[in-house]
Amino acid sequence: MKFDHILSEIDGFGKFQIKLILIQIIGRISLPCHFLLNNFMAAVPSHHCNLIAPDDGGIFGNLTQEQKLSVGVPAVQDGTPSSCQMFLMPQYQHLSGLNRSEDAVIVQCQNGWVYDNSTFKSTLVTEWDLVCSRKGLNKATATIFFIGVMCGAPLFGFLSDRFGRRPLLLVSYLTTLTFAVLSAFCPTYVTFVILRFFTGMSLAGISIISIALNVEWCGVEHRTFSSVITSLDWTLGSLILAGIAYNVNHWRLLIVAVTSPLILSVMTWRWIPESARWLLANGKTEAAHHYLMECAKMNKKTKFMNTITQLELLEYTEGETDNKKHTIVDLFKTPKIRKMSICLGIVWCGVAFTYYGISLNITGFGLNPYLSQVVFAAIEIPLKISVYFILNKFGRRLGEAGSLLLTGLCLFINIFVAKEKWAIRTIVALFGKSMSEASFTIIFLYTTELFPTVLRQNGLGFTSFLARLAVSISPLVMLLEDQWHLLPAVIYCTVAVGSGLVAGLLPETLNVRLPESIEDVEKPRGQSMRNKEIQ
Numbered sequence: 001m002k003f004d005h006i007l008s009e010i011d012g013f014g015k016f017q018i019k020l021i022l023i024q025i026i027g028r029i030s031l032p033c034h035f036l037l038n039n040f041m042a043a044v045p046s047h048h049c050n051l052i053a054p055d056d057g058g059i060f061g062n063l064t065q066e067q068k069l070s071v072g073v074p075a076v077q078d079g080t081p082s083s084c085q086m087f088l089m090p091q092y093q094h095l096s097g098l099n100r101s102e103d104a105v106i107v108q109c110q111n112g113w114v115y116d117n118s119t120f121k122s123t124l125v126t127e128w129d130l131v132c133s134r135k136g137l138n139k140a141t142a143t144i145f146f147i148g149v150m151c152g153a154p155l156f157g158f159l160s161d162r163f164g165r166r167p168l169l170l171v172s173y174l175t176t177l178t179f180a181v182l183s184a185f186c187p188t189y190v191t192f193v194i195l196r197f198f199t200g201m202s203l204a205g206i207s208i209i210s211i212a213l214n215v216e217w218c219g220v221e222h223r224t225f226s227s228v229i230t231s232l233d234w235t236l237g238s239l240i241l242a243g244i245a246y247n248v249n250h251w252r253l254l255i256v257a258v259t260s261p262l263i264l265s266v267m268t269w270r271w272i273p274e275s276a277r278w279l280l281a282n283g284k285t286e287a288a289h290h291y292l293m294e295c296a297k298m299n300k301k302t303k304f305m306n307t308i309t310q311l312e313l314l315e316y317t318e319g320e321t322d323n324k325k326h327t328i329v330d331l332f333k334t335p336k337i338r339k340m341s342i343c344l345g346i347v348w349c350g351v352a353f354t355y356y357g358i359s360l361n362i363t364g365f366g367l368n369p370y371l372s373q374v375v376f377a378a379i380e381i382p383l384k385i386s387v388y389f390i391l392n393k394f395g396r397r398l399g400e401a402g403s404l405l406l407t408g409l410c411l412f413i414n415i416f417v418a419k420e421k422w423a424i425r426t427i428v429a430l431f432g433k434s435m436s437e438a439s440f441t442i443i444f445l446y447t448t449e450l451f452p453t454v455l456r457q458n459g460l461g462f463t464s465f466l467a468r469l470a471v472s473i474s475p476l477v478m479l480l481e482d483q484w485h486l487l488p489a490v491i492y493c494t495v496a497v498g499s500g501l502v503a504g505l506l507p508e509t510l511n512v513r514l515p516e517s518i519e520d521v522e523k524p525r526g527q528s529m530r531n532k533e534i535q
Contacts, residue, residue, distance in 0.1 A: 004220050004513040004514060006292065006304075007219045008220070009301065011219075013218055013219060013222035014299030015299055016298040017214075017222070020213065020214065020217055020272065021214055021229060023268050023271055023272055024210045026262075027169075028233035029236050029261060030176070030203070031203060031207055031233075031237060032234050032238045034200075034203055034258065036373070037241070039245075039369060040241075041124060042124045042142065043369060044130075045117065045123065048073055049084070049109035049110070049111070050111040050112045051069075051073070052111065069081045073085070084131070084132035086107060086109055086110065088105040088106070089104075121249035122249065122252070124138060124251060125138055127251070135479075136476075139478065140476075145199065146471040147468070148196065149203060149204045150471075151201050152201030153462075153468060154464075155201070156205035157208055157460050161455070164279075165216075166269075169205065169210065170269050173206065173269060175205075176199060176202035176205075176262055177262045179196075180255060180256075181256060184253070208457065208461060212448055215514075217273070224391045227441070228391075228441065231441040232384060238376070239374060240258075242373035242377065246370045273291045273294065273295075289308075289309075327458065328462055331458060331459060331462055334518060334522050337452075337455070337521055343502050343503070344447055344459070345463055346498075347404075347503045348447075348463040348467040349469070349470040349495070350495050350496055350498060350500070351404065351467065352467035352470045353470035354492050355433075355436040357477065358429065359376065359433070359436075379430050379433065384438070387441050396446040396508060397504060400500075400506075401504045403438040403442065404497070408497035408500060410435065411432055411489055413428050436496075447463055449514060450507070450515075452515040452516055452520055454518065477492070
């Protein structure tokens with residue numbers, strides 16, 4: 001008898017599993033708040049050169065602000081004042097409607113910048129002047145954060161496979177809370193990005209451990225529903241982020257506000273169970289029996305568990321116990337897992353690269369950033385509900401490949417839509433964002449179903465590492481628009497289509513029990529198919 005059969009006997013999705021999902025919502029809503037925080041914390045308000053140095057006296061006399069910009073700042077192609085350049089000497093002839101004289105000297109901003117504070121009172125940009133020649137540093141804040149997530153994913157994956165899901169989840173909560181709050185009080189840019197790196201590293205643990213815990217406690221027939229419901233935490237967090245950012249316009253206070261829910265996560269951690277599946281896979285039969293009894297009692301299915309002793313539990317799950325300490329190297333030792341790891345790594349890169357390419361560019365579609373965030377998040381709700389039916393009818397492989405290819409199609413269409421037609425661009429972008437979010441929802445479930453229990457967190461850590469590597473590059477791709485304004489869109493489109501094609505090489509996992517050992521994955525395909533829970 002396999003673990004999935006035991007779980008189905010004590011209800012694979014009862015009050016016990018619902019409690020587990022609800023407790024973890026508190027921590028999981030902090031993920032999008034930090035992952036998408038740069039949309040508000042690092043927003044770039046309208047700006048122009050500060051025309052008056054402290055020792056200039058009244059060089060502009062009684063000119064209005066509009067007149068000062070006319071004589072002090074050159075206009076760009078669309079007629080608006082330049083953000084990064086100024087005249088070395090005021091061009092007063094512009095007040096008479098004359099064109100700029102040919103000998104007018106244009107220089108980079110000499111006295112700093114003046115920012116429009118009507119939308120954002122304080123951001124990283126206004127704090128440390130991360131514009132013009134320093135705009136790369138602004139993009140780097142997101143890149144360094146995601147490099148931290150990239151490093152944290154394999155680290156927490158390895159440690160949680162070695163020491164268990166539950167204790168490492170607490171470590172993630174505590175370290176995220178500590179580093180995030182400290183980053184809100186940083187006096188310099190350098191210390192800020194260092195602490196954002198460690199914040200990202202800590203958040204990686206919450207991301208990969210919580211999803212594995214939920215999947216490992218759900219029966220085979222409920223995994224899809226559980227995964228889709230869990231993914232709504234991201235949508236809820238995205239909506240909360242928009243609300244908090246709208247009311248908290250100072251970036252330091254914003255960081256504290258979006259991190260505060262983790263205090264409740266630490267307080268409720270005591271009610272989170274360890275994964276009985278992991279305990280059995282690591283030979284900890286007594287602890288596994290304890291948690292299974294807790295599950296049976298809460299789900300009112302104690303009759304079956306009362307007949308099973310710890311010794312019988314060990315016999316029932318014979319062949320699933322593995323006292324060997326596995327590492328990320330085991331992902332490449334055997335042929336099927338090696339192929340699976342490589343393909344999943346490519347798909348994760350494509351999913352994350354395109355998703356954040358769209359999500360971190362919400363100001364590029366003509367809407368207010370707060371409204372864009374709400375619309376982008378709200379559209380995910382019906383989409384994720386539809387994902388549940390798509391996964392049950394068409395399976396994981398077709399769902400993942402199809403959502404990525406449709407994302408690429410939307411990005412391709414927007415290449416040919418002029419920026420002035422912001423309504424069309426926004427509609428196409430919304431559909432592309434929806435498909436991108438669908439691919440993210442599916443890939444988390446798909447990955448946990450493909451890797452065996454003894455390697456599941458290592459597998460999630462490895463794939464999440466590659467995904468965050470792609471994400472760390474994604475914001476920097478936008479800098480390529482200075483070379484060719486369509487180049488970023490072409491790159492995002494190509495990556496989405498390529499990874500969608502690779503997703504078609506993965507095996508289907510619909511209605512197949514979770515593999516427990518490496519042998520479960522490597523056995524011949526015909527033998528694996530006989531292990532289906534639902535015939």
